[in-house]
Amino acid sequence: MANPYRALFELPGARSFVPASFVGRMAMSMLGIGIVLMVTGTHGGYALAGAVAATTQVAYAIASPMIARLIDRHGQRRVLVPLVSANAVAMTGLILCAELGAAAWTLFATGVLVGMTSPSMGALVRARWSHLLAPENRPPLGTAFAMESVLDELVFITGPPLATALATGVVPAGGLVAAGLFTLVGGLAFAVQTRTQPPASPGRRGGRTALAYPGVPGMALVFLSLGLVFGAVEVSAIAFADEQGSKGLSGLVLACFAAGSGVAGLWYGARTWVWPLARRFRLGLGLFALGLVPVTLVESLPVMMAVIFFAGLAISPTIIPAYGVLERLVPEGRLTEGLTWASTAVGLGVAGGASAAGAIIDSHGSGPAFAFALAAGIAGALMGLAVVARLKTVSRFDNDGKRELSS
Structure with a gap:
């Protein structure tokens, strides 16, 4: 591991909460594909499977900001322990409804419960990094966000093939069983590490939502567009592999997409950037859109794996500065909620x-x-240009001492 990343693990507690958050995040790469594979295996039809997956994501997107506000107010442990426990119960209900051939409406009902109880582990771990790294020491925070993006992609490299193998080689619900266990074990292991969690802000009961701060709604729309891409690519990759007579390789196609992002993320986080944050954000969005063009033209599975890898190279260099922008737009007492709005927007986009x-x-x-x-x-690229142009008019983000966005 390069020196910038090694230095992060020298911080007290980092070697414990980072692995726990990684395990807890595995479900985010397995939930959608796990639902699609399970429902197509038990009930048939991509439309129903996609709709159930979408419903689950919408429920997650609606509930996440409210849960994040509770976490900002009461602390990560007090909220996360009952949340992941409820998620395990809800996941069991969804699996039983599918495996027993229950009516379609039961899949939607239990899917809603699964989504509402799914923790936003990415936002929680990024909030910990923001708490541990002092405001005057922001370059390491960029490296931390880069590392977390790489870990996100590693989750998407390993999760889909695992879910696919379990669903096609064991039982249709195998991927979701594993996802539920990862959430429960990783979430509990992360929650009990209270030494590194951000302090609770009980005095901020009610008041201004993070979405009301200048620039946050626009950034949420950008993340929504990214989610639309991820959701469409996930289902399309499964169908493409199925059309090629190799449905079992659909997880590998998605892993190639994530692998490209992971490689680029490692490179991005190890660099000392001279370019301003907003310029990197705009460039990443443009390259991301451009990289999707060849994906629409491919008709061979091996070629698709290569093309989608290169398309994924722009994901991390887009998401890392996007999280950096968002972190600067909200005060510390609303940080978990602010970062969760990104996950919420992506969840809505993935659903759509x-x-x-x-x-x-x-x-x-x-x-x-x-x-x-x-x-x-x-x-998304066009929206990103509009957001940055709007932020140029904001001289200060808030009166909490946040720095200006250099564009």
Whole structure:
């Protein structure tokens, strides 16, 4: 590991909470594909499977900001322990409804419960880094965010193939069983490490939501566009592999997408950047949209794996500065909620992208579904340009001493 990353693990507690957060995050890469594989295996049809996955993501997106406010107010441990315990119960209910062939509405009902109780581990661990690294020591925070993005991608490299192998080689619900266990074990291990968690802010009961701070709504729309791409690509990749007669390799296709992002994230975090944060953010969005163009033109599975790897190279260099911008837009007492809005927006986007792609695939195949992902990527790039142009007019983010966004 390069020196910038090694230095992060020298901080007290980092060697414990980082692995725990990694285990807790495994479910985020396995939930969507696990639901699609389970429902198509037990009930048939991508439209139903995509709709159930989308419903779960919408429930997660709606509940996450409210849970994040509770975490900011009461602390991570007090909220996370009952949350992941409830998630285990809800996941068990969803799996039983599918495996027993219950009516479709039961899948939606239990999917809602799963989504509402799914923790935003990425936001929680990034909030810990922001707490541990002093405001005057921000370059290491960028490295920490880069490392977390790489770990996110490692989750997406390992999670989908694991979920696919379990669902196609063991039982249709195998991927979701593993996802539920990862959430429970990782979430509890992360929650009990109270020494490194950000302090609770009980005095901030009620008041201004993080979404009300200048620039945050625009950033949420950018993350929404990214989520549309991720959701559409996830379902489209499964259908593309199925069309090629190799559905069992769909997880590997998604792993290639994540691997590209992970490689780029390691490179990004190890560099000392001279370019301003906003410029890196804009460039990343543009490259991300451009990289999706070849994905819409491929008709071979091996070529798709190579092309989608290169498309993924722009993910981390987009998301890392995006989180950096968002972290600077909200005060410390609203940090978990502010970062969670990114996860919320991505969740809504994944829901919309998965649902739209599922409907497109049932009618026209995977090719037009990938084209939908490209359109969402272009929309995100245009939105990012508009957001940065708007932030140029904001001289200060807030009166909490946050720095200006250099553009």
